[in-house]
Amino acid sequence: MKTPFVTLEQVEELVKEYPTPFHLYDEKGIRENARKLKEAFSWNKGFREYFAVKATPNPFLLKILQEEGCGTDCSSMTELMMSEALGFQNKDIMFSSNVTPEEEYVKAKELGAFINLDDFTHIEFLERTCGIPETIFCRYNPGGFFKLGTDIMDNPGDAKYGFTKEQLIEGFKILKSKGVKNFGIHSFLASNTVTNEYYPMLAKVLFELAVEVKEKTGADIKYINLSGGVGIPYKPDQEGNDIMEIGIGVKKAFEEILVPNGMGDVSIFTELGRFMLAPYGCLVTKVIHQKHIYKEYIGVDACAVNLMRPAIYGAYHHISVLGKEDAACDFKYDVTGSLCENNDKFAIDRMLPKINIGDYLVIHDTGAHGFAMGYNYNGKLKSAEVLLKEDGSAQLIRRKETPEDYFATFDFCDILKDVKY
Incomplete structure (x- = not known):
């Protein structure tokens, strides 16, 4: 059993200032x-x-x-x-x-x-x-x-x-x-x-x-x-x-x-x-969709841009549903992101507690080779990194990327200066 180093109550406070997804460190x-x-x-x-x-x-x-x-x-x-x-x-x-x-x-x-x-x-x-x-x-x-x-x-x-x-x-x-x-x-x-x-x-x-x-x-x-x-x-x-x-x-x-x-x-x-x-880093993400076709899918607001190890290696990362740590894992899901690639999955056929839209998931053990391997495919932007300090407070240690960051390396940035997003 893997226990998150952060609680649902802590995450509910964190997201008021740092919207999901974000990497959190202990x-x-x-x-x-x-x-x-x-x-x-x-x-x-x-x-x-x-x-x-x-x-x-x-x-x-x-x-x-x-x-x-x-x-x-x-x-x-x-x-x-x-x-x-x-x-x-x-x-x-x-x-x-x-x-x-x-x-x-x-x-x-x-x-x-x-x-x-x-x-x-x-x-x-x-x-x-x-x-x-x-x-x-x-x-x-x-x-x-x-x-x-x-x-x-x-x-x-x-x-x-x-x-x-x-x-x-x-x-x-x-x-x-x-x-x-x-x-x-x-x-x-x-x-x-x-x-x-x-x-x-x-x-x-x-x-x-x-x-x-x-x-x-x-x-x-x-x-x-x-x-x-x-x-x-x-x-x-x-x-x-x-x-x-x-x-x-x-x-x-x-x-x-x-x-x-x-x-x-x-x-x-x-x-x-x-x-x-x-072990001292995790990816915190929110459930935003469910899909019921040939399998049961849980769609979250993170994707392989935030953690690509499962997509490229089939690497296992344990997932906790915050607030449901002690609930029975009797539902089988694929947990997916939004990239236009079918390998954009954090878990395949994973037994988890019943998940509802709005639940927060902790994807464990992302403190190394997690954020570092991120990229910008599909124009996705890298997430923030937040430090959970020893005294219980939180500190933003890398802000999330913005569209301005994404466009900054183009020579024709002036064309985009009036675009609203």
């Missing part, structure tokens, strides 16, 4: 989760979380994470600019990009960010573009399939990211000859894992790799970045990760592999996005 939950992650890795004196900005690029939320000691993981120019504007600087920023334009490397170098190279050919590209810094990370791709138990399988060999092991070893030799003094290794093998075994297994792979690379290159490996991949239980019957157990598992691998090889001072980094924020 400040208390965000802060508590960040502190728990930090505690789980407190055994490593250099540990730091670099929040994946792409998951939830909102400056108010980044500021909360900054206050909790997190850095930012950026993948584009605008994410670097946002981090800079918020006061993240130097080693507060990890720049992990691929197919990277010159100007983005230049910006990252100007900021003094950690640069994480995605490809062997980027060594020469970076040197020609802006020069090679004294500290550099390289992303490792082990190839083949990554399998963990019966549930987790991914295919690094089909991913566009990273160096092969041979390229990594040769790359470290080249970078060392060009003046690099401090090295980091980064890898990402699987997405949204709901198991306490993923990070420890990834850590073992990277720790053993670090020992081998150090032996073969003499590189001083200061950092190992476990990246993201620790997921959340989107379905109510799933058991979530225990970050404390995960921290213990990584510590065990650290003490078994790195410490005996004289690498006990290596700092561990993470780049979590979904784990950090997804």
Whole structure:
């Protein structure tokens, strides 16, 4: 059973000022989760979380994470600019990009960010573009399939990211000859894992790799970045990760592999996005239509523009009908938006309480890769983002888009200036 962090009474007050749909975030939950992650890795004196900005690029939320000691993981120019504007600087920023334009490397170098190279050919590209810094990370791709138990399988060999092991070893030799003094290794093998075994297994792979690379290159490996991949239980019957157990598992691998090889001072980094924020955000939407044809449809005022994961992945997001949390789920519905696409559905054949027009729905776990993936198909406008603060008050942290925003990039804006809407 998933319980919303907001009540019907709270939403009825919120909508007086912020009409649906809107994304709502829970400040208390965000802060508590960040502190728990930090505690789980407190055994490593250099540990730091670099929040994946792409998951939830909102400056108010980044500021909360900054206050909790997190850095930012950026993948584009605008994410670097946002981090800079918020006061993240130097080693507060990890720049992990691929197919990277010159100007983005230049910006990252100007900021003094950690640069994480995605490809062997980027060594020469970076040197020609802006020069090679004294500290550099390289992303490792082990190839083949990554399998963990019966549930987790991914295919690094089909991913566009990273160096092969041979390229990594040769790359470290080249970078060392060009003046690099401090090295980091980064890898990402699987997405949204709901198991306490993923990070420890990834850590073992990277720790053993670090020992081998150090032996073969003499590189001083200061950092190992476990990246993201620790997921959340989107379905109510799933058991979530225990970050404390995960921290213990990584510590065990650290003490078994790195410490005996004289690498006990290596700092561990993470780049979590979904784990950090997804459960602490939801999409609040209002039922505006019902349709009775071959199936029963519930039409809401949100659509895939506001949350596209169900449309593109068939991803499950739990839905609560506010005020009916304890009611029997004995009605089967498709919950849909208004786009001219049949995949614009938040749920298909979902058992829910009886829904009436005017009911408010909470679509859970949208705090990461929710608003961030929005778009403007059908001329739809992105919704507002609202923060439910620790003291119970609400703060608008991104206003909803307006038609003026949508038209602003057209050269013929003057033609539209007198249009009424």
